[in-house]
Amino acid sequence: xxxxxxxxxxxxxxxxxxxxxxxxxxxxxxxxxxxxxxxxxxxxxxxxxxxxxxxxxxxxxxxxxxxxxxxxxxxxxxxxxxxxx
Amino acid sequence: xxxxxxxxxxxxxxxxxxxxxxxxxxxxxxxxxxxxxxxxxxxxxxxxxxxxxxxxxxxxxxxxxxxxxxxxxxxxxxxxxxxxxxxxxxxxxxxxxxxxxxxxxxxxxxxxxxxxxxxxxxxxxxxxxxxxxxxxxxxxxxxxxxxxx
Numbered sequence: 001x002x003x004x005x006x007x008x009x010x011x012x013x014x015x016x017x018x019x020x021x022x023x024x025x026x027x028x029x030x031x032x033x034x035x036x037x038x039x040x041x042x043x044x045x046x047x048x049x050x051x052x053x054x055x056x057x058x059x060x061x062x063x064x065x066x067x068x069x070x071x072x073x074x075x076x077x078x079x080x081x082x083x084x085x
Numbered sequence: 086x087x088x089x090x091x092x093x094x095x096x097x098x099x100x101x102x103x104x105x106x107x108x109x110x111x112x113x114x115x116x117x118x119x120x121x122x123x124x125x126x127x128x129x130x131x132x133x134x135x136x137x138x139x140x141x142x143x144x145x146x147x148x149x150x151x152x153x154x155x156x157x158x159x160x161x162x163x164x165x166x167x168x169x170x171x172x173x174x175x176x177x178x179x180x181x182x183x184x185x186x187x188x189x190x191x192x193x194x195x196x197x198x199x200x201x202x203x204x205x206x207x208x209x210x211x212x213x214x215x216x217x218x219x220x221x222x223x224x225x226x227x228x229x230x231x232x233x234x
Contacts, residue, residue: 081228
């Protein structure tokens with residue numbers, strides 16, 4: 001079930017947790033290395049849920065936009081923006 | 086680290102460049118958007134929104150490919166045509182502060198394929214899932230911004 005290792009070392013967990021903390025937005029990173037694993041996991045869950053909500057909201061907004069605008073005519077502009085980002 | 090290909094080695098490199106994946110994600114998502122606009126004249130806007138949402142998760146999953154457990158799980162769900170649902174927690178008041186263990190369980194429900202992962206795998210997969218999710222959200226925002234300008 002856990003593959004190659006029968007026991008996951010403290011080091012590996014710490015490393016993965018710091019990697020995860022790095023991915024969270026600034027405002028979610030509380031107290032640096034003093035933040036508990038539980039707090040970090042909670043922030044991670046919050047962040048993923050907000051990203052899921054963003055996908056839902058942006059889908060709704062794109063639907064509205066596409067009802068009034070032909071996006072294929074804006075293709076060039078879209079690609080330009082994507083290349084810039 | 087600066088590799089343009091997202092499919093060669095380096096899967097443990099935390100700084101792996103998403104460049105190749107971003108391009109695939111964008112082209113897949115845009116093609117889907119154009120298709121949805123052309124073929125949705127008679128469907129409801131809720132239906133069209135669902136299709137766009139589905140296309141968003143599909144682009145993420147296809148660009149990540151089968152390298153990751155989360156993308157494999159998403160691809161399975163997409164192919165089975167099942168409704169894509171992610172659990173939402175009830176209001177904060179209803180969910181008191183939980184122990185470590187429970188937070189990992191909550192996380193398992195949010196990351197595709199979560200239930201079958203051990204703690205170590207869960208953290209790795211979560212990091213990767215977040216990278217792809219944020220890229221997809223930014224992609225959608227960029228499309229919004231450039232079309233509405």
